[in-house]
Amino acid sequence: MIILALETATVHQSVAVFNDQDLLAYLDCESGKPLTPQIIPTIDRLLTSVSLQVSDLEGLAVSMGPGTFTGLRVGLATMTGFRLALNIPLVGVSTLEGLVWNQPASDLPLLSTVSIRPGMVYWGLFRWENQQVVCLKEAQIGEMKEICDAVSEPTMVLGDGWVQNRNGLPLQGYPLIEVPASGAWPSAKGIGLAGRVLLARGAFLPQGCTPQYIQPSYAEMPKLKSLGPTG
Numbered sequence: 001m002i003i004l005a006l007e008t009a010t011v012h013q014s015v016a017v018f019n020d021q022d023l024l025a026y027l028d029c030e031s032g033k034p035l036t037p038q039i040i041p042t043i044d045r046l047l048t049s050v051s052l053q054v055s056d057l058e059g060l061a062v063s064m065g066p067g068t069f070t071g072l073r074v075g076l077a078t079m080t081g082f083r084l085a086l087n088i089p090l091v092g093v094s095t096l097e098g099l100v101w102n103q104p105a106s107d108l109p110l111l112s113t114v115s116i117r118p119g120m121v122y123w124g125l126f127r128w129e130n131q132q133v134v135c136l137k138e139a140q141i142g143e144m145k146e147i148c149d150a151v152s153e154p155t156m157v158l159g160d161g162w163v164q165n166r167n168g169l170p171l172q173g174y175p176l177i178e179v180p181a182s183g184a185w186p187s188a189k190g191i192g193l194a195g196r197v198l199l200a201r202g203a204f205l206p207q208g209c210t211p212q213y214i215q216p217s218y219a220e221m222p223k224l225k226s227l228g229p230t231g
Helices: 036-049 069-086 095-101 144-149 188-201 221-226
Strands: 002-007 014-019 022-028 059-063 090-093 110-117 120-129 132-143 155-158 176-178
Touching: 002 036, 002 069, 002 188, 014 036, 014 188, 022 036, 022 188, 036 069, 059 069, 059 188, 069 090, 090 095, 090 188, 095 110, 095 120, 095 132, 095 188, 110 144, 120 144, 132 144
Parallel strands: 002 059, 059 090, 110 155, 155 176
Antiparallel strands: 002 014, 014 022, 110 120, 120 132
C-alpha cells in the first residue's frame, strides 16, 4: 500500500511516503514560513522524487495532536481533501505515539513529550509489545518536573518537551534514559509507520472529526474566561 503521511503538530512539519513499512521519501516543510501555501507543493516534490503521482496513493495518515491549533487544523483539512478527491482511507495518529514510532523497539516504557511553554508539556506513556506501540497513559498536560518526579522505573524519554526543559531539572535522581537527538521532534516518518497499522486494522477517521487539542486554542481562551463566575 502506498501511504502518504503528514505531520503538522509542531513548528517542524514534514511529509513522507511509504510503500507499506518501507520509507520511500521524506521532506521537511520550510520552517518560519506559512504552512498552508507550502503543503501541496511539498507533497508534489515528495511524490515526484520517487516517480509517483497523487493517483498512486492508497492510504493517508495525519497527526491528530496534541499540538498547535492552526497546524493540526491545516494538516487535517489537507488530508481530508485528498481523502475526498481520491476516495481512499484516512487515519489519524497521536502526535505523541508518532514520536515513539520514530524510535527502535525497546523493552523499556517510553515517555513521549511535546513542549507547550517553559516547564509545561503534552505527554503520554507508551510501551512496545510484539512490534506494536501500546499506550499506557493517554495524552495529557503536565509540568515536566512533576512528570519526572512520578517516574519510578527506568524509562526512555523523548520529544522536545524534555529537550527544552531538561536543563532546569535536577541532574540526578530520575531513572530516565534520553533517546538520541533524532527523537526530539515529531515527524511524518513516525506518523506513517503508525498509520500503516491503523490502515491495516480499518481504523479510519470518521467524517467531520476534529484534531485532539487537549487545551483550548488561544482564540477560545477569552470566551472561556468570560463564562467563569463573576462577582
